[in-house]
Amino acid sequence: MRPPWQPLPVAAGVELISLTVLLLNLATVHWPAVASLMGPTHGCAYLFVVIATARHPRRTGRLVLTALVPAIGGLLVLRHLSPAHDAQPGRR
Template sequence: MRALRTAAGVEFTSLLVLLVNLATVHWPAVSSLTGPTHGCAYLFVTVQVMRTPGTNGRTKLYALLPGVGGLLALRQYGRRQPAAAQGPRAAERR
């Protein structure tokens, strides 16, 4: 789950960088660096969610959304699991 959380953050952050670059200076070097980074993070999130056993259809559809899909899928995972299944320190984090 930690890898999915990291990839979702990279996916969202790289999309923001791409959009800010597009709206402001539009440097090709930034686009050529963050474009593939965003694509790899998107693919990683999608494959990770699809391969996770017990994932429902809504979570899989959320994972297909570029940019925010990973964050939405993580949110669905958090809603679906009871506090006992999230680990012994889950109650402390709330």
């Protein structure tokens, strides 16, 4: 049985990959077509991560602020929401 589709991990991955492509494009050939495609993709993924975190049932103010960190905010949110994070000693 497959686990249910989770949009937050997908959006966090798209956010990171799209920013990486944007920065690599900027550092190398700087093709306008790549920037015009990946820029809005990154922006939408970033906004989706922030909104999905704000709507998550286990959200906290600190977690929403973490989601605002570009590129790695979504990954940090996923790490905090993972079951392995809750199983660590000293965690509530």
